Amino acid sequence: MLAFILRRLWQMLPTMAGVILLVFILFNWVGGDPAYLLAGKMSDAEAIANIRRQLGVDQPYHVQLWIFVKQILTFDFGNSWATGEAVSHIMSSRLGPSLTVLIPLTILETLFGIGLALAIAFVRGSLTDRAVMVACTVGMSISILVYIIVFQYGLAYKLGLFPVQGWGGSLAENLLRYATLPILIGLAVSIAPTLRLYRSFVLDEVNQDYVRTARAKGLPERRIMWVHVLRNAAIPIITHVMANLPALLIGAFLLERFFGIPGIGREVILAVERSDFPVIKAVTVYVAAATMIFNLLTDLLYQAVDPRVQLK
Numbered sequence: 102m103l104a105f106i107l108r109r110l111w112q113m114l115p116t117m118a119g120v121i122l123l124v125f126i127l128f129n130w131v132g133g134d135p136a137y138l139l140a141g142k143m144s145d146a147e148a149i150a151n152i153r154r155q156l157g158v159d160q161p162y163h164v165q166l167w168i169f170v171k172q173i174l175t176f177d178f179g180n181s182w183a184t185g186e187a188v189s190h191i192m193s194s195r196l197g198p199s200l201t202v203l204i205p206l207t208i209l210e211t212l213f214g215i216g217l218a219l220a221i222a223f224v225r226g227s228l229t230d231r232a233v234m235v236a237c238t239v240g241m242s243i244s245i246l247v248y249i250i251v252f253q254y255g256l257a258y259k260l261g262l263f264p265v266q267g268w269g270g271s272l273a274e275n276l277l278r279y280a281t282l283p284i285l286i287g288l289a290v291s292i293a294p295t296l297r298l299y300r301s302f303v304l305d306e307v308n309q310d311y312v313r314t315a316r317a318k319g320l321p322e323r324r325i326m327w328v329h330v331l332r333n334a335a336i337p338i339i340t341h342v343m344a345n346l347p348a349l350l351i352g353a354f355l356l357e358r359f360f361g362i363p364g365i366g367r368e369v370i371l372a373v374e375r376s377d378f379p380v381i382k383a384v385t386v387y388v389a390a391a392t393m394i395f396n397l398l399t400d401l402l403y404q405a406v407d408p409r410v411q412l413k
Contacts, residue, residue, distance in 0.1 A: 102404075106397070113393045120389040121173065125166050128378055129158070169382075178383040183375040188383045191368060198268060199364035202280045202356065203349045206287045210295055211342055213288070218299035219326050222307060233296070240293035245286075249359050252286050266361035283356040298341060302334040309333070335406045343399040347391040 153159040157168055172178045178188035217233075224230050257265040263282040269275050306312065307330060315325045354366030365384065372380035 102401075106401075109397050109400070113397075116393060117390065120386065121170060122166075124382060124385050125169050128382060129162065129165060173386055178379045181372075181377055181380055183372070183377045188379050191380060192365070192383060192387065195363055195365045195368045197272075198275070198362050199353065199357070199366060201272065201275050202283050202287070202362060202364065203353060205276070205280070206284050206291075206353075207342065207346065207349065209284070209288050210291050211338070213292055214295035214299045215331070215338065217292075217296050218303045219331065221296070221300050222303045222326060222330070223322070225304060225307070234300075237293040237297050240289075241297075245290045245355055248286050248290050249355065252282060252289070253359065256285075257282060266359075268362055279360070279362070283353075283360050283362065287353065287356060299334075299338060302337045303330060306330045306333045332406065336403060339399060339402050339406065343395045343402070346395050347388050 150159070157165060160168070176189055180187055181191060221230055221233055253265060257263045264279055268279050303326075311333075312325060312330060315329055316322075320329075353364065354370050356362065357364040357367035358370060368380065369384050371377070372384070
């Protein structure tokens with residue numbers, strides 16, 4: 102296993118190099134001159150030249166690329182152009198609020214999706230199965246904005262069960278008070294597509310030969326579903342969960358924006374609105390690195406779930 106991990110880490114290097122080169126090209130050749138964005142409309146040529154010199158964009162491209170590589174290796178992307186705050190501090194301080202919402206949401210979504218998928222598999226083909234699938238289709242057709250507005254207005258504003266917006270200073274306060282409603286909304290939005298997907302994973306296994314053999318041996322249906330079927334359906338479920346984890350950091354920006362959560366997603370939206378290139382570049386590189394790391398963890402989880410999987 103150690104040899105496999107080292108080999109995969111070595112294979113990440115050319116992939117990361119390609120990501121770095123692509124990001125550099127997009128921001129330096131396609132994104133335009135950042136000096137004009139920072140200088141404003143009433144600036145003169147001398148002010149623009151001074152800003153270019155401070156940012157280092159007056160250097161040759163190979164020098165700028167090396168500066169960018171050093172920023173990645175040292176985890177120092179400089180300061181935000183909009184606020185002057187260190188990008189490293191922005192990332193570290195915004196990560197906690199995002200994870201406070203996303204970790205419970207991912208756990209609840211996975212557990213509810215698996216439990217409901219197995220329950221539906223017990224009554225597959227019945228009227229209940231069809232009714233649940235219709236309800237999932239309806240739920241998937243409704244925009245997340247509708248969920249946010251209805252839940253925020255009904256549960257927070259009208260009933261006062263949750264705060265409409267805000268964020269506290271302690272983990273317990275945030276998790277139990279401010280993050281509860283965003284987690285419920287995220288769960289309501291994601292449970293329909295998750296249930297449909299996990300149901301298909303489970304039904305693909307139900308008709309396999311090993312399931313018929315288990316039934317022929319007299320094993321109870323509950324044990325067949327929760328032990329044999331679930332174990333084999335876990336491979337695509339793990340793939341789905343791990344593949345979505347990096348994107349969740351940015352994908353929850355609507356929840357963070359509407360509920361005033363100072364997370365990564367909200368910061369990315371503000372950076373795009375302000376053309377804050379250092380923050381955008383940092384998030385792009387970090388998400389790419391997280392994607393490769395989670396892919397490696399996915400392969401390791403495959404073998405943990407199914408010993409027949411060989412890491413080669």
